[in-house]
Amino acid sequence: QVQLVESGGGLVQAGGSLRLSCVASARTFSRYAMAWFRQAPGKEREIVAGVNWSGWNTYYPDSVKGRFTISRDNAKNTVYLQMNSLKPEDTAVYYCAADTARSTITTMPEDYEYWGQGTQVTVSS
Numbered sequence: 001q002v003q004l005v006e007s008g009g010g011l012v013q014a015g016g017s018l019r020l021s022c023v024a025s026a027r028t029f030s031r032y033a034m035a036w037f038r039q040a041p042g043k044e045r046e047i048v049a050g051v052n053w054s055g056w057n058t059y060y061p062d063s064v065k066g067r068f069t070i071s072r073d074n075a076k077n078t079v080y081l082q083m084n085s086l087k088p089e090d091t092a093v094y095y096c097a098a099d100t101a102r103s104t105i106t107t108m109p110e111d112y113e114y115w116g117q118g119t120q121v122t123v124s125s
Contacts, residue, residue, distance in 0.1 A: 009119030022096030030074035
């Protein structure tokens with residue numbers, strides 16, 4: 001069982017920055033891929049960043065590429081999401097997710113077994 005606890009969400013003006021953090025409970029954290037997803041009202045959950053077990057490989061969809069950066073500190077069992085140049089369309093609940101079956105990144109939400117409780121990010125125009 002893996003517990004994920006997110007923090008760092010909030011309200012920010014367009015163009016601003018936020019940094020999300022997610023702490024995992026598992027001692028095997030360094031073995032598996034992690035990702036951040038988001039879900040806006042009335043929309044499907046979508047991946048915004050993924051990182052493999054080592055942190056050397058990352059994935060971003062075009063919608064956030066160049067603005068968001070995912071990183072991980074395996075010594076602290078923590079994954080981060082640095083979000084810069086935020087836009088109103090980035091407003092959503094952001095979720096941290098763990099894929100303990102794989103060390104490489106997958107973009108499908110159904111491949112992730114464990115999820116955090118979510119943290120709200122609101123970007124005002």
